[in-house]
Amino acid sequence: MITIFNKFRMGLLPIYVLLAILTASVTLVSCSKEDELEIQNNFPFEVNVMPVPKDVANGQTVEIRITIQRTGNYNNTQYYLRYFQYDGTGTLQYYSEPSYLPNDLYPLASTQFRLYYTSTSAVSQSFDVWISDSFGNEKQITFQFNNSD
Template sequence: MLPIYLMLAILSGSISLVSCSKDDELEIQNDFPFEVNVMPVPKEVADGQTVEIRITIQRTGNYTNTQYFLRYFQFDGTGTLRYYDELPYLPNDLYSLPTEQFRLYYTSTSTVSQSFEVWISDSFGNEKQISFQFNSSD
């Protein structure tokens, strides 16, 4: 038969293994920063010319309910930016991105240099800024 102190030690050890406090709740991380990769684009664009911009959002983690958004602001020249064949974006409005790999199309409507910024954000407030500048070509 086991000595009483050994039985007490086993009993107290098993109780401490099954007891949980409120502070021991499982934490689930859902806020993951991300990076944005952009394929090279031309340095020059002519009036009426369309430039394809290929963008990939690279997550550092994977939370399936993360949503991504895009907004842009043009501060030099004029042009339109659109997602595939959809209607052109309005500057500084927020648009939902359905995929993490996509193409934007910028069409110049200017004979001078053009500059604009694209901001990509997620549903947790993380943001990345991408700047584009095109010189005018004839």
């Protein structure tokens, strides 16, 4: 009777060894630092602009509709705007706020907004708008208007 029991125990030995190896490997893998939870807060974005007229007259105002398309959403991300006009003259403003000053950084209240460009020039005008976020991602948009006078 003892020999049957010993044979039975010996037959289970490979199963016990296999279970011990599996338990050890699962324990080692689950303790790995690579599996730590990473919280991503830096999401790239794209900027969509509705079409604008090609021509603008001196004193005319053009509406520019802009939407920031995020690839992810981190609630604490702040977006900013700055612009620089390199041809002609004009003013750029957010809704009825005071006009922006070139190269100054302005916070944006939302990811969908309208800018208003008013021409003060009798020649063609060109300016760039940069949209950036609080993580250093930045997109540049170039606007060019021919004079329609």
